[in-house]
Amino acid sequence: MRFLVTGTAGFIGFHLARRLLRAGHEVVGVDGLTDYYDVALKQARVAHLAALPGFSSHAFMLEEPGAFMALMAEARPEVVVHLAAQAGVRYSLEHPEAYVSSNMVGTFQVLEGCRAHPVCHLLFASTSSAYGGNKAVPFRETDRAVSPLTIYAASKLAGEAMAHSYAHLWKIPTTAFRFFTVYGPWGRPDMALFLFTRKILAGEPIEVYDHGRAVRDFTYIDDLVESITRLIDAPPPLPGAAPVSAADTLSPVAPYRMVNIGGGRPVSVAAMIDALEQALGRTAQRHLRDLPPGDVERTEASPDLLRDLVGYVPATPLDTGIPAFVAWYRAHYGTGA
Structure with a gap:
């Protein structure tokens, strides 16, 4: 085709x-x-x-x-x-x-x-x-x-x-x-996971909006x-x-x-950073900030229609997806172990 x-x-x-x-x-x-x-x-x-x-x-x-x-x-x-x-x-x-x-x-x-x-x-x-x-x-x-x-x-x-x-x-x-909130290898540098990874590896602080309480349905x-x-x-x-x-x-x-x-399994941004720290073997310097204009506190998909149409719902957990992103990032940018 x-x-x-x-x-x-x-x-x-x-x-x-x-x-x-x-x-x-x-x-x-x-x-x-x-x-x-x-x-x-x-x-x-x-x-x-x-x-x-x-x-x-x-x-x-x-x-x-x-x-x-x-x-x-x-x-x-x-x-x-x-x-x-x-x-x-x-x-x-x-x-x-x-x-x-x-x-x-x-x-x-x-x-x-x-x-x-x-x-x-x-x-x-x-x-x-x-x-x-x-x-x-x-x-x-x-x-x-x-x-x-x-x-x-x-x-x-x-x-x-x-x-x-x-x-x-x-x-x-x-x-x-x-x-x-799509993430994974070859991701966008303007997205939080990519930005946080770069800054943590460089020893720079990360800005965490809504004090990490914001919730996202990561896919x-x-x-x-x-x-x-x-x-x-x-x-x-x-x-x-x-x-x-x-x-x-x-x-x-x-x-x-x-x-x-979306999978309908939302996770807090703070929990996402925890998983990223685990994958990187580094601790982030978290600078907590208020939620900026235009952002929302929570996203959560209902996956019912997707399931009804194609018999499938996204289900990869962060503790699988984030290590895959980190492995790609290290290989692509040559950051080592």
């Missing part, structure tokens, strides 16, 4: 593309290789993929008029997985325009490409930040999500809405998924990719089909649904 995956130089896009290539599929990759974080890390991911048969790479920004449309006309993929985005809650407070351009205009270009060159399934990455100010946990896909706390969350909600409208108008089978990257690959084979049906369960978000007017990808 031929896939077009946006964001293949990114953390999640890299892992998904590698999984698909190793399964014998063809992957057409797109990435803008922005300098939001270390470009060398992005280039290393692309180089790793380039060594696998069936991969082709294209470097351009999705919001560039006509670029994605031309690639769709050339590649004619059967499935598009749209993972490219401007990420980062705190960065959005300083650079909101990047989120409008990448997450809204870029997503529009992807939708236009899928309209002009129909696909069997479009899958679109959203975020748990979409739940915003919701207080009830676990976060269920059937909960109203109308109180985003940052332009990042708002831009992803806008992407969900645009994708639904295109699914309705052009009958594009579309699955949107909301990710929950190991292999579990996330397993969930996505299973969802690829479960495109939403046209209106009129019966929902798979009471948890289903299948639209009554479009072949569209939204799915959480």
Whole structure:
């Protein structure tokens, strides 16, 4: 099968593309290789993929008029997985325009490409930040999500809405998924686990927000990719089909649904740091700080719909996933034992 995956130089896009290539599929990759974080890390991911048969790479920004449309006309993929985005809650407070351009205009270009060159399934990455100010946990896909706390969350909600409208108008089978704090080897340097690892190994203090009380539903990257690959084979049906369960978000007017990808086993940030200290064999210098604007105290996914759809729920514990990340980090950056 031929896939077009946006964001293949990114953390999640890299892992998904590698999984698909190793399964014998063809992957057409797109990435803008922005300098939001270390470009060398992005280039290393692309180089790793380039060594696998069936991969082709294209470097351009999705919001560039006509670029994605031309690639769709050339590649004619059967499935598009749209993972490219401007990420980062705190960065959005300083650079909101990047989120409008990448997450809204870029997503529009992807939708236009899928309209002009129909696909069997479009899958679109959203975020748990979409739940915003919701207080009830676990976060269920059937909960109203109308109180985003940052332009990042708002831009992803806008992407969900645009994708639904295109699914309705052009009958594009579309699955949107909301990710929950994804971590693992080849991770993003702006994420807490990566930042903490670098600083602890350098003997520098780490800033721990909400005094370590914040709770996150950490999702190991292999579990996330397993969930996505299973969802690829479960495109939403046209209106009129019966929902798979009471948890289903299948639209009554479009072949569209939204799915959480998270295990529903939240852990405090303090406990995550404890596990990281154990894996590193070092003790962190913790500087406790208040919760910054835009952050939430707790995230917790309801995994019911994911389980109902594909019979799978992320389950890798931190005491397995964090040592795997640390082993990769030491090998990649040559930090030794």
